[in-house]
Amino acid sequence: MTPSARLVAFRCLQRIDHEGAYANLVVNAELQRSKLSERDRKFVTELVYGTTRMRRACDALVDRFVATEPSPEVRTVLRLGAYQLHYAGVAPHAAVGETVELAPKRARGFVNAVLRRVSSADIAWPSEAVRLSYPDWIVERLVTELGHDDAMASLAAMNEAPTVTEREDGYIQDLGSQWVAAAVPAVEGELVLDVCAAPGGKATAIAATGAVVVAADLQPQRVGLIAANVVNTRQRAVLPVVADGTLPPFAAESFHHVLIDAPCSGLGTLRRRADARWRITPADVTELVALQQHLIDASAPLVRPGGTLVYSVCTLLADESVHHRVPDDFEVIVDRPAGEWRPLGVGWRVLPHDAGTDGMIVVRYRKRS
Ligand SMILES: C[S@@+](CC[C@H](N)C(=O)[O-])C[C@H]1O[C@@H](n2cnc3c(N)ncnc32)[C@H](O)[C@@H]1O
Known part of the structure; x- marks a missing residue:
């Protein structure tokens, strides 16, 4: 039965x-x-x-x-x-x-x-964290970062089932992630490094501009996912590679643009991963912040003079994004990227309730010529 x-x-x-x-x-x-x-x-x-x-x-x-x-x-x-x-x-x-x-x-x-x-029976909720069903630390952290109203609205939005958006090439990708890919100013014939590329969502989007994208990731089985998505999207100018972004096997100044879509706490995508809020801890955030800084330090030398470094995360925390250091020969690109971005220090943030997307942060730098 x-x-x-x-x-x-x-x-x-x-x-x-x-x-x-x-x-x-x-x-x-x-x-x-x-x-x-x-x-x-x-x-x-x-x-x-x-x-x-x-x-x-x-x-x-x-x-x-x-x-x-x-x-x-x-x-x-x-x-x-x-x-x-x-x-x-x-x-x-x-x-x-x-x-x-x-x-x-x-x-x-x-x-x-x-x-x-x-x-x-009606219920009198003991706290907003209980009513919205999050661990206290996540609610406290977001209230500190966003203020009470935006924090509550973001948390409520991440209790909804995610929407599905499909690109022209059939790849399912959240609009917020599409905006991050579009923030990489690549054009036809340029060489792009995507340092943390699996499963290849942003790499395949960037390749649609006509740029050639080296799509690296630390985990071999996840690089397999990139390869599969290259086939599915027919974006043949994506080259999947297994590589550790903290020890990149590339020559200095070889790329017009480097994207670091860094591993992060995922606090902007909690609607997508129902159990993630119960797994992630403040100690994880601290560890991730160190890894992210390491990835930036190792990747910055790979950008050509005049080229760009784009750093992105699917979290809402400034510590995981706009507080990172970049070398002195980089300057912040100040104009607003396309999408529903709000200014956040040197970067830009999308809140989950602004346009029904995942929450994201992006920061763009240009290397001086
Ligand atoms: C946010 S996901 C990337 C999503 C991808 N850019 C996309 O749009 O489809 C972060 C990725 O970083 C990878 N990663 C973690 N540590 C890394 C490292 N040291 N070097 C390279 N990749 C790493 C993870 O395996 C994971 O696939």
Whole structure:
């Protein structure tokens, strides 16, 4: 018998909640094994990603009616039920009745009682972080960086499912990422280095200008993704290479433009990775800041005099972007790039709620001739 959509969602959530599995990998694997209809697949995806994003808020919804911590599997059932009741617009009789069935027999009366109360009681949220379902540190950090209103709007926008934008060549790429690629002022016949290029979204976009793009990445299997995307987009002027951007195997001053689309905390793309907010820590940010500076130090010498260095990240934090140092022979390019960018120090930032894109930061420098 085909397992129901809720059962598939529950299995995914168990692995994400209690085994540290990655949401996207688990959902893809479980959906592949299942024989669910297209409609049910969408439902499973929404339930798993939504319940994972809203985990903290779902816990607050149920914890008012729970005296002692339930077993891990019952905790997951309660989260899934609360999500359906409070966020997914599922009718209470279905949300409660069918979710109760997922619990072990001995706990069904308890789950039923808690979910019924969740469905009928209003909640007074203890904090914005709980209401919006983020760790405290992320909310605090964004409020410091963006001010209260933009932080709340950004956080709320990243609780929505991401939009899908397709380029002319068929590649699916967020508009914010397209704006970053367009901020590299390459023209036909120029040589561009994309230091952190996998899976090749920006490299293939830049190659559409007629420039030749050396698309490097540290991870061999991810360079394989670049190669596949070169074939899919037919952007043959992209040359995938395995290379460490902190020790680049290229001669000094060999590129007209160098793009560093650096590894970052991803705090601008949390809508895309439902579990990321629960993984990333302030210590990770500190480590990433050091790696990013290292990538800039190693890549800057590769830019020709008169050429450009473009640095980008899909986070919202100034520490991961505009606070980095560049050598003295670089000057900031001050004109506004195309897209919904707001000024941020020496660079530009897109907030997730401004145009329904991922959040991004870009900084552009020119090397003096
Ligand atoms: C933000 S992603 C790049 C996305 C890509 N530019 C695109 O638009 O499709 C960052 C990439 O940096 C790579 N990376 C991490 N450390 C690196 C290093 N030391 N040298 C080169 N690439 C690195 C990661 O493997 C990852 O693919």
